Amino acid sequence: MKNITVIGTGYVGLVSGAGISDFGHQVSCVDIDESKIASLKKGEIPIYEQGLESLVKRNVDANRLTFSSDVSNAIKDADVVFIAVGTPQDDEGNADISAVLKVAETIGSSLNGYKVICTKSTVPIGTGRKVIEAINKTSGPSAQFDYVSNPEFLREGAAVRDFTHPDRVVIGADSQKAFDFMKDVYHPLYVNETPVLHTNIETAEMIKYACNAFLALKISYINEIANFCEEVGADVFNVAQGMGLDGRISPKFLHPGPGYGGSCFPKDTNALASQAEAAGVPLQTIRGAIDANGIQQNRMVQKLRRLMEGSFENKIIAVLGLSFKPQTDDIRESPAIPMIRSLLEEKASVKAFDPVSNDNMKSIFPNVEFLQDVNSAVADADAAVIMTDWNEFRGMDISRITSLMKTPIILDTRNILNTDELDSSGVIYDNVGRKKTNA
Numbered sequence: 001m002k003n004i005t006v007i008g009t010g011y012v013g014l015v016s017g018a019g020i021s022d023f024g025h026q027v028s029c030v031d032i033d034e035s036k037i038a039s040l041k042k043g044e045i046p047i048y049e050q051g052l053e054s055l056v057k058r059n060v061d062a063n064r065l066t067f068s069s070d071v072s073n074a075i076k077d078a079d080v081v082f083i084a085v086g087t088p089q090d091d092e093g094n095a096d097i098s099a100v101l102k103v104a105e106t107i108g109s110s111l112n113g114y115k116v117i118c119t120k121s122t123v124p125i126g127t128g129r130k131v132i133e134a135i136n137k138t139s140g141p142s143a144q145f146d147y148v149s150n151p152e153f154l155r156e157g158a159a160v161r162d163f164t165h166p167d168r169v170v171i172g173a174d175s176q177k178a179f180d181f182m183k184d185v186y187h188p189l190y191v192n193e194t195p196v197l198h199t200n201i202e203t204a205e206m207i208k209y210a211c212n213a214f215l216a217l218k219i220s221y222i223n224e225i226a227n228f229c230e231e232v233g234a235d236v237f238n239v240a241q242g243m244g245l246d247g248r249i250s251p252k253f254l255h256p257g258p259g260y261g262g263s264c265f266p267k268d269t270n271a272l273a274s275q276a277e278a279a280g281v282p283l284q285t286i287r288g289a290i291d292a293n294g295i296q297q298n299r300m301v302q303k304l305r306r307l308m309e310g311s312f313e314n315k316i317i318a319v320l321g322l323s324f325k326p327q328t329d330d331i332r333e334s335p336a337i338p339m340i341r342s343l344l345e346e347k348a349s350v351k352a353f354d355p356v357s358n359d360n361m362k363s364i365f366p367n368v369e370f371l372q373d374v375n376s377a378v379a380d381a382d383a384a385v386i387m388t389d390w391n392e393f394r395g396m397d398i399s400r401i402t403s404l405m406k407t408p409i410i411l412d413t414r415n416i417l418n419t420d421e422l423d424s425s426g427v428i429y430d431n432v433g434r435k436k437t438n439a
């Protein structure tokens, strides 16, 4: 059993902290956001993530998981310190690692014996060396620590399952002692024969970016193929099926849509492309994927405009789904944001509904009307646009929905509605890469 401190209690830190405590370790999750820590101490989970509440409760009840805003003290008690703070995009498209380096300085000044310092945040290649420098700057000359890069691959919406059943664990460590500490941390996974990859620090940092950029690339690729399908009478659903059955390709991340979003793909693709350019090896494929994604988001607005024969002015548009993907309340870089922004700029009234993200989106668009269910959102609407593939939208009663609307116009940016049902209900519709009305 190890004493673990996880710094940063967001999507990654909270899930990792709770998951590691479930592995049997003593975990303290800390954050500078005192209101977040106060909520967690009361048993309130600040984010929506399936299975997280029960995981936290189980481990708090077993006295293995605690929360604190006293970062320094929590570091002193730890054998392993995880850094899981945010690395948002800065104005130039690079990852802003200032929070990581600030935490590193705090770690340095709190070192009181050998510890493994481990970064879970997604950080540019070479950050590990900077973290080591920052720790050395504030620690005494006798400071004892090893540094590890342990990137996190969990997906929001399936984060608990991904953390406790990962495809692999990547540990970038130059020291065998640190690697052995990390093996202890992940002992149950080791026993379950989860592949554990031991690399150097830079390689581990690179693996994380290379994975995210590849997945973003796959999405942009199928989006472009979908757009091409529209011009030539092919159905992207079957195209993706035919591709996915090829073992070399796999069916994952072959779902065309309104462009990727979220807190990772947009910032990580930009950060990787910028790093590569600075290193003199521009990644043309990733730049292409980024450009294609912007075009795809605009294309959705154009599609809706075409369905509505020109203008959004004084029209009521129902936006169904606000989070960047289902099963999460995270709206960071959600494709719903540029859609709503365009509608408001062109003087439409927006009525929005998301099963869990209404409140988050309200902070960006206070003038949008947020409703509590699909029927209220579509009532009297001139058109509806599906932006997130929540299951409850898949099961919508189309004829009921259109009977509530002023005009039966639906843009399905997630391809979740049955086109035969749309046809038989007299809906004027479009989607991404499939049959549209009268086509």
Ligand SMILES: NC(=O)c1ccc[n+]([C@@H]2O[C@H](COP(=O)([O-])OP(=O)(O)OC[C@H]3O[C@@H](n4cnc5c(N)ncnc54)[C@H](O)[C@@H]3O)[C@@H](O)[C@H]2O)c1
Binding pocket: 007, 008, 009, 010, 011, 012, 013, 030, 031, 032, 033, 036, 071, 084, 085, 086, 087, 099, 102, 103, 120, 121, 122, 123, 152, 153, 154, 155, 156, 263, 264
């Ligand atoms: N969200 C994901 O799906 C995901 C998946 C894999 C990796 N990542 C990476 O993990 C990192 C964290 O992402 P996230 O989505 O959990 O971010 P987040 O914004 O949800 O959480 C970050 C937390 O860090 C806290 N924090 C910031 N500065 C701090 C400091 N000095 N001391 C203590 N706490 C501090 C913030 O208050 C916040 O609670 C990022 O680098 C991200 O790229 C995210």
